[in-house]
Amino acid sequence: MPELPEVEIVVRCLDQILSGRRFESAELRRQRLAPDITPKKFANRLVGAQINFVHRRGKHILFDLDNGRTLITHLRMSGRFWLLDPESSEPKFSHAVFELDDGERLVFQDQRHFGFMNVVETSRLFQAKELAKLAPEPLSEDFSDDYFRKTLKGTKRNIKALLLDQTRVCGVGNIYASEALFLAGVRPTAVSGAITKAKTVVLRESIVQVMNETLELGANIPLDRSNIGGNIYGPNSDGDWRVYGREGELCLKCRSTIKRIVQGTRSTYYCRSCQR
DNA sequence: ACCCTCACCTGCACGC
DNA sequence: TGCGTGCAGGTGAGGG
Structure with a gap:
């Protein structure tokens, strides 16, 4: 249920945790989470890619990858990320699961099924239909x-x-x-x-x-898995x-x-x- | 072109 | 306890 500031906190955590790490697998369990691509394409476009950095446009969370692609995600009302130990079991409504190096998993969980993902070419990221029409960033000078x-x-x-x-x-x-x-x-x-x-x-x-x-x-919370859910309160x-x-x-x-x-x-x- | 309503889901808090 | 209702930090599609 995040708005821009909560998304920003999530992005800082994800960037801190994931930059330089690699997707060993990418399992799209709920097809409609990423309606523009099949689970097979989802995996093909992500597996083996290293995450350069994680950033944001509006409420969209963007994983910039070293294979020239960007994973676009949106939490909508109830989406949230988890970073799980090898021992931890996945929560109910885990709709996408990414294995990282050393056995940890990044999980996208979404009780209400409103969340969204897509994988696009980074060179055309801001022309992607998800981002193309967004207003200027409110915390930038463009929002004058x-x-x-x-x-x-x-x-x-x-x-x-x-x-x-x-x-x-x-x-x-x-x-x-x-x-x-x-x-x-x-x-x-x-x-x-x-x-x-x-x-x-x-x-x-x-x-x-x-x-x-x-x-x-x-500003002063640890940018680790405890705050990856954006529940800063x-x-x-x-x-x-x-x-x-x-x-x-x-x-x-x-x-x-x-x-x-x-x-x-x-x-x-x-x-x-x-x-x- | 614009603007409004609804649909998409599950779960929780509330009153009877 | 159980059941019905209303509510939840979002947004796209479809209608007027």
Whole structure:
């Protein structure tokens, strides 16, 4: 269930653990995890390849390989990686299993079956259909005030839905959308194109801030198998969100009651008095 | 071209 | 205990 900051933590762990190691085998157990290729092709394109490094585009995790290919993966709602000892048994819903050197296994587990993989030529990585239409990286200079204002202009969609559109703003998900709108004092139902220039600036900064806050939490954790799942808040612990999941609780700024509404099919949390 | 709704899965927390 | 309902941090396909 990760958004960009959680994916970033997972990527740092994977890069730390896997760089320089080799896929001895690559077993695609659930065909629909990688619908564009057969299990046989999946194995053919990966076995024997060494992992140069692991990086990221939006919420997609990218394994750069020394055979000129890149393994693209997406965790969607419930995907997670495990690095297992030779003795450890695989968890339920292990849909792809990679043997590494020295008997360890990298496992992709996904209870809800929404996750995704593909293997593409690295030379055409950013033209791949998974990545081609993604908006600029929100933590890069490309995600500028100018870009953000232009992408809001001329659309009547509500701002919450727009923030979830990965072709407009990439890396934001359902939690960070509520959080950024609260921080900026923007009502989630606001018409995107009607938001003032000043508010767009504040909202863009708020998106960056909520992501950076989580990244700072993750800055000092060990980049090992204990954090490969991206659960940087620890088991059974929700994030310390400002509004998300706080329906009926008091607003941290003004003490009025946090509301929950449904937009599209997703929950949005906000404060009616702080967010106008 | 745009925008909305639904579908894809399993499991958990809740109320009766 | 059991069963029904609603909910879950994502996104693509298909319809209007």
